[in-house]
Amino acid sequence: MATKPKRKYNTGKIKKFLIFLFLAVLFWVLTKFSREYTATVDASIRYTSIPNETLLAENNPEEVSFDLTTNGFEFFYYKLKQPLITINISKYYTKGNKTVTIPDAQLIGLISGQLNKNLSVKNVSLDALKVNLELLVSKKIPVFSKAEISFKKGFMSLDTLEVKPDSVQISGPSETIKKFDSITTKVKTYKNIDTNFSEDIALELPEVNSLSVTPQEVSISLNVQEFTQKEITLPIQVINLPRDTIIKLIPEVTKVSFNVPVKAFNSVSKNDFRLFCDYSKKNEKENFMLTQLSKRPTGIRDVEIKDKKIDFLIFKQESKE
Incomplete structure (x- = not known):
């Protein structure tokens, strides 16, 4: 049985067809996207340069929409990447005011200035951009340590734990500031301390975005020395004794024991x-x-008086005639 001859394709004609097809599509795209269109675009708002004495309040506008007239290429770009409009609050802020207002006309100019100047911006969704601020107040609050420190056997601190600085500046809205009268460090454990101790430790910051704390860490330190026990015998004095009264203490001396630095x-x-x-x-x-x-003396610890109760006998002097 005879085999059929294979059909030969003219690859040159196919290539030419594909090239013409590509050029036709490209021409159509260029023609289509070169035309002007008007459509609504959404833009994000970012607030910058907030005055030092203020803080952005909650629920300020985060987006603004407007009608944009431009060619298809620009629209395609803004569909891929949402425009970002930056608002410099300090530029429009008046000291002491809690609201910054940017009228419609200024807002259109601001948007146009940050986009391509050849674009036409109309019908902004906000009649005026109103940005609410909160005036900041500051106060100092004490810092309390939550560090847990244990010493090697025979070692103790000479004094109480020192925190530097012992207070920090907290700033925020007045109503929020009223809720805070102190701040603590984070909980941290230090074991087997046998030498002078100094560490930086972070503060337990409030979970409130509107508050700022300065500084956000403090230094804690202790003077640590090796201690040993000592015992001495002391005479007991009596105060506020009437002139005509003689007493005998039982006992008249007692022992006092305490821990003292070896040095x-x-x-x-x-x-x-x-x-x-x-x-x-x-x-x-x-x-x-x-x-x-x-x-x-300063620096001793764990003082114990052996005889805490002292008995006494009273002898009254006979009055002279």
């Missing part, structure tokens, strides 16, 4: 203390007085 162990003596009982505050039913310290 200061030898320098702390009984002369650094004053232990007393106040006769005017005696317990008359049980006939005792409480011991108190009116003088003690």
Whole structure:
């Protein structure tokens, strides 16, 4: 059986046809897109240069629409990328006012100036752009640390935790500011501290966009030293004792124990203390007085008086005839 001969295609004619087709489509597109059209375009609004003493209020316009007359190419571009209109608030702001108003005519000029100058902008959706502001107030509030610090055995702090700065500036709308009277650091744990301690720690900032806090972190520090225990014996003094009264304390001396920095162990003596009982505050039913310290050296910790209650006997002097 004889095979049929294969049909040969004229590839040259096909190529010419495709070229003419491409040119025809291109000509049609150029003709179509070169014409002027009028349609509504939506643009985003961005507010810049907010005056330092103000803050943008909520619910200000975020978009504006307008009729745009231009060629098809421009329309195609703005369909791919939404126009962004930037509003410089400081340019229209009057000090002390809570509202910035941009009339329709100015708004059209502002939009046209930020788009292609050959475009025609009409029928803006806003009769006037009104931007609401909130006047800012500032005050200082104290900072409290939430750091959790534990020491290596035998080590302690010489004083309380120091926070620098101990207060921060908080700024925002007056009604919001009233709700805050202090601020804390973030919770952070430090363990086995055995040397002088200093760390920067961030503040727990309020979850309120309209508030600003300066600074947003503080430094915490502690003077840390190794401690050891010491015990001394002190005489007990009596104050507010009537002139004609003689008493005998039982006991007349007592021991005081405390933790002291190792470096200061030898320098702390009984002369650094004053232990007393106040006769005017005696317990008359049980006939005792409480011991108190009116003088003690700085830097010692965990002071314990062995005899907290002191019994006493009263001897009255005989009056002279």
